Amino acid sequence: MMRIVLGLFVLCLAVLVAALVYLPWWGFLLTLVMMFFGLMAVANLLMGRLGTTLLSIPFQAKGAALRKAKVDVHSVEPADAPPLRKGINDDGPHDYYRIDVTIKPSPNFGPFKHWEPGDLGLMPASAKFKPMEEVPERVGVSEVEVYQSGRFVPDEGLKYFGPQRLRLLVGAKRGADRKQKFHYYFETFGAVTLPPTTSR
Numbered sequence: 001m002m003r004i005v006l007g008l009f010v011l012c013l014a015v016l017v018a019a020l021v022y023l024p025w026w027g028f029l030l031t032l033v034m035m036f037f038g039l040m041a042v043a044n045l046l047m048g049r050l051g052t053t054l055l056s057i058p059f060q061a062k063g064a065a066l067r068k069a070k071v072d073v074h075s076v077e078p079a080d081a082p083p084l085r086k087g088i089n090d091d092g093p094h095d096y097y098r099i100d101v102t103i104k105p106s107p108n109f110g111p112f113k114h115w116e117p118g119d120l121g122l123m124p125a126s127a128k129f130k131p132m133e134e135v136p137e138r139v140g141v142s143e144v145e146v147y148q149s150g151r152f153v154p155d156e157g158l159k160y161f162g163p164q165r166l167r168l169l170v171g172a173k174r175g176a177d178r179k180q181k182f183h184y185y186f187e188t189f190g191a192v193t194l195p196p197t198t199s200r
Contacts, residue, residue: 098167147167
């Protein structure tokens with residue numbers, strides 16, 4: 001960032017000196033005005049990017065809890081839509097799946113060591129995205145169950161440390177890519193293949 005600012009300063013100074021030497025007084029003033037508005041536009045652009053970067057920092061830090069996480073997919077089965085989704089057709093029909101998976105975080109040195117299953121999602125395995133961008137063709141998680149004491153129980157929005165076995169109910173828009181990967185904030189990891197299913 002400092003290199004960009006320094007480069008702009010040197011460029012502006014050179015342009016102003018050239019305008020003062022080779023242009024009449026009104027040409028110099030016109031150059032000065034145009035340079036002012038140009039610098040304002042560049043400043044807005046840089047501040048916009050800086051603001052985006054600053055806003056994304058806490059989410060990147062939180063997502064680091066599952067950076068390079070390992071995934072063991074035990075099963076993926078077609079499932080019925082959750083009750084609240086039945087009869088809703090706001091963005092097209094969806095196919096639903098129940099995924100039994102164990103997620104194993106890798107060691108990290110960031111401030112966040114715990115992670116929340118409710119913030120997981122799926123996205124196409126081939127897709128990429130940058131911080132503060134919309135996740136492409138996101139597959140949303142409708143229900144989360146956590147394996148405890150030999151059985152799955154509903155997730156209560158708790159945070160967990162270390163490996164955790166989950167059962168997720170996910171809804172993929174019909175026709176979505178079958179090969180998916182997990183995402184957690186700005187981190188992506190693992191792989192899961194959604195089997196074909198008949199419409200329900």
